Structures are given as structure tokens and as C-alpha cells.
Amino acid sequence: MEGLKDKVIVFAGAGEIADGVAKFLGAGGAKIVVGDIVKENAERCVACIIEAGGDGIATKTDISNPEQVKALIDLAISEYGKINGLFNVAANINPTEVVKDTNPVDIDLADWQRNIDINLTGFMLTSKYAIPHILEAGGGSIVNTVSDALYAGMPDKVTYSVTKAGIGAMTRNVASRFGKQGIRCNAVSPGLVMTESGxxxxxxxxxxxxxxxxxxxxGKPEDMGSIVAFLLSDMSEWITGQSICVDGGAVMRT
Incomplete structure (x- = not known):
């Protein structure tokens, strides 16, 4: 894919979708710095970009922790000297915590706050610390991962749904606030994305x-990989403030 050569992209989060994105970025000659609370996941993502022809660094990062998020951004600057893009894909998928995300009546406040801290505040923190460096680089692209929960009413997962709606709003805020300074910000909403083993x-x-x-x-990881890589590349320089569903048509909006 064109428009990725030597770009430095920070990944906040890893996993199968991030692996798919890394492969496309690597083929385009990009570099990534991946932070995930499970360092092995970040290392696997970096292996994907290196195998595809790019470069990368992995580190352990809890995106709900401001100091660790700043350290992730600082690592990208110290190793590569700039940041051209940010891909936010982290989420609280701990099975023991996911089942506690129920509805406004039954959810415990501590569980609500934990999901807010990871799924929403974490995206704000990565943007907070990355945007000044993206501006210094002359502009760039931010891609936030949301969900079909942003559009569909769900009888459970109240915090997950609320955080995804919040990310959608923050995406448009960043696009409008920093657009004239060269920063584009979009959201992608994946449907069911599975590997062959899955x-x-x-x-x-x-x-x-x-x-x-x-x-x-x-869906396959490559389906997400192609659209996210496109949004992070110069080929999408007139697309901003959008939320794009990559879900096989599960959500159709007018």
C-alpha cells in the first residue's frame, strides 16, 4: 500500500486485528511501536510487521495508566524520532471482568469504572500524549477501534457500549479540533473477525x-488490516471524522 513508507505508527493494544494491520503496514515499509498489557501479544504483532518488511518494537503497556501511556509514546520518539500515526485497538477483554458488564441496575461501580478507564480514558490518554508529536511531524492519522455496539442496542455490556459511543464522539472531536493542523481521525467498527483456527x-x-x-x-484479520492501513496512509488524506463499519453489512445506516 502506498503512503506508508517510513511512517511511525503507535499501536495501543495488540491481538488478531492488530496483527492483520501490522502485515499491511509492514508491506508498505512502516514502523510500529506496540504497547499491550500482555507483552507477548505485542511481540507477536511486531513479528508480523517485520515478516512483512517493516520494523517494530514491543513493550508492555496498561493504557489505563497515564505514566505507562506516556512511556509508550516516549519510546516511539526515542527509537524512531517521530510519530505519524496512532492506532487505538485496546479493550478490556478479560473474561472474568466482561461477564460483570451487565446493565445500569446491576453493574458494580468498580466494574463500571474499570471498563471506562481502559476502553475510553485509555484512548484519550494515547491521543493526549501522541497528538503533540504528530503535529510536530506535520500531521498524520489516528484510527480508533469502536464496535457495532455503538449503533445497536444491547441488553448487556452497558459500559462497553457507552465507551464505544464515547470513542465515536472523541473521534469527531479530534477530527474537528486538529483537522486544520493536518491530523485526521477516524473510527473503524469491526464485525466478527476470526482466524482460521477460530x-x-x-x-x-x-x-x-x-x-x-x-x-x-x-471477517478475517486482513479485512480490518486493509482498511486501517489505508486510513493510516496518505491515500486517505481527505477522509476524517468518519466511523467505518467493517462487518459484512451487519450494520447499515442512512
Whole structure:
């Protein structure tokens, strides 16, 4: 993909979607600095970009911790001298905590706050510390990961839904506030994205999703990888403030 050569992109979070993005960035000659609370996930993401032809560094980062987020941004500057983009993909997916995210009546305040800290405040912190460096580099791109929960009413996962809506609002705030200074900010909303092994182990879930979407298959990491890499590249320089669904048509809006 054009418009990625020698760009330095900070990843806040790792995982299968980040791996897919890293492959496209690597093929375009980009460099990434990946921070994830599980360092092994960050290292796997870096391995993906190096294998594809790019470069990268992995570090352990809890994005709900301001000092650790600043350290992640500082690492990118110390190693590569600049930041051209930011990809926010972290989320609280700890199974023991996810099941506690229920509804406004039943949720414990501590569980609510923990999800807010990771899923929303963490994205604000990465933007807070990265934007000044992106401005110094002459502008760039920020891509935030949201969810179909932003658009669909869900009987549970109240905090998850609220944080994704908040990220959508913050995306438009950053796009409008810093657009004249050369920063673009967009959100991507993934549907069910699965690896080949995941497809084999989740046939029932896949079947249910396929009944609800127009597309003939569920998503692959490469589906997200191509659109995020495009938004981080110079090829998308007239796209900003948008929320793009990459979900096989699960959400159709007018």
C-alpha cells in the first residue's frame, strides 16, 4: 500500500486485528511501536510487521495508566524520532471482568469504572500524549477501534457500549479540533473477525452470525488490516471524522 513508507505508527493494544494491520503496514515499509498489557501479544504483532518488511518494537503497556501511556509514546520518539500515526485497538477483554458488564441496575461501580478507564480514558490518554508529536511531524492519522455496539442496542455490556459511543464522539472531536493542523481521525467498527483456527472452533457462533449478515462469510484479520492501513496512509488524506463499519453489512445506516 502506498503512503506508508517510513511512517511511525503507535499501536495501543495488540491481538488478531492488530496483527492483520501490522502485515499491511509492514508491506508498505512502516514502523510500529506496540504497547499491550500482555507483552507477548505485542511481540507477536511486531513479528508480523517485520515478516512483512517493516520494523517494530514491543513493550508492555496498561493504557489505563497515564505514566505507562506516556512511556509508550516516549519510546516511539526515542527509537524512531517521530510519530505519524496512532492506532487505538485496546479493550478490556478479560473474561472474568466482561461477564460483570451487565446493565445500569446491576453493574458494580468498580466494574463500571474499570471498563471506562481502559476502553475510553485509555484512548484519550494515547491521543493526549501522541497528538503533540504528530503535529510536530506535520500531521498524520489516528484510527480508533469502536464496535457495532455503538449503533445497536444491547441488553448487556452497558459500559462497553457507552465507551464505544464515547470513542465515536472523541473521534469527531479530534477530527474537528486538529483537522486544520493536518491530523485526521477516524473510527473503524469491526464485525466478527476470526482466524482460521477460530473458525474451526466456533462453528455455532459463526453460523448464527452468518444468518444475520448479508455477506457470505465472517471477517478475517486482513479485512480490518486493509482498511486501517489505508486510513493510516496518505491515500486517505481527505477522509476524517468518519466511523467505518467493517462487518459484512451487519450494520447499515442512512
Amino acid at each position: 473458525l474451526q472452533n466456533s462453528e455455532q457462533i459463526v453460523g448464527m452470525v452468518l444468518q444475520m449478515i448479508p455477506a457470505p462469510r465472517v
